[in-house]
Amino acid sequence: MLTDQLFEGQRIRLAPPDAERDAELVAKWTHDPEYLRLLSADIAKPLSPFQIKKQYEEMDKEAEKHDAFNFAVRLKEDDRLIGFARLFRIEWTHATGSLQIGLGDRNDRGKGYGTEVLRLLLRYAFEELNLYRLAATTAEYNTGAIRFFERVGFVVEVRRRQAIQRDGKRWDAVMLGLLRDEWKREMISEE
């Protein structure tokens, strides 16, 4: 029998992005520089709900071309939005893609939600989209993210030396890769 549940974990579920409903909260998250700087090397800047809606429209365009798959992460018990997950930069001829996960509120981090999300996202990438390889990028200072990815089998493959300059210091951009065969699907959540 086929897996009957691709989008539901124990406590969270992957839901379709809903700009109308979520823009307000997602915009609020962008006022937390810690969140933005952990998430990516892009310029940290606060966004309005209107700007977030614009972003969602752009993401929809990619999704229509099947170059990306975007999810909202919601708690099952009360449907509260806690973050997002996405597969993007998909190269269909090579069966590769990149992934990114963010939990907006610091109170929702460190509780194993991210691990549940990652688990669902990897299964979706490897067993629904049939990708062969996934990449993730983070910064040297985000040791939590590096550990998070390594626990499911990701390997640090490339260090773009000193590519990120923040707070007057220079950090490597860290690129990780995971091949389908190396995926530890039964990873145990931390703590």
Place this chain on the structure above:
Amino acid sequence: MDILTGRLTRLTAVNADTDAELIARGSCDSQFWRLAHTDPALPVLPKYVKQQLEERSLDLQGFAIRTLTDDRLIGYIGLYTIFWPQREAIMGINIGERDFWGKGYGTDALRVLLRFGFEELNLRRVSLSFLEGNERAMRSYEKCGFRLEGRERNAWAYDGRRWDEIYMGLLREEWQETNNEQ
């Protein structure tokens, strides 16, 4: 001194009217295509390339590489993506004319581009990546001071097997050192 002129080559604007032909020819040379691009090799007409070039923003056009002796177009080079707050650029180069492979033209154009990147744009870092097995490219990058930074394992699928993508980077200080030695 013209900052865009080297010993063998000079970097000029890409001219959609006259330069599309070389790219179109390159698209019919699958070995070249695979070394230079990751999208599937597909032969196209100059007309189509011209249209694409015209639609592309100026930033993404980069430079045409021409020989100093007879102004012949031999390839393309550019700092195609720039992260300004980090002053990091990702560069790319391809020499579509096979007669000019392995003769120092690429390395010369590369040196000119790096000078432009570090002294005109004031970059802090230049990054690049290429398909495993392209030793010619790697030697040229090493000559200019690039250091190996890792490899994306099995990033590409060609001819029934997987190939790595090799990453190299060059910091401003390293470029200055290499430049002073030469």
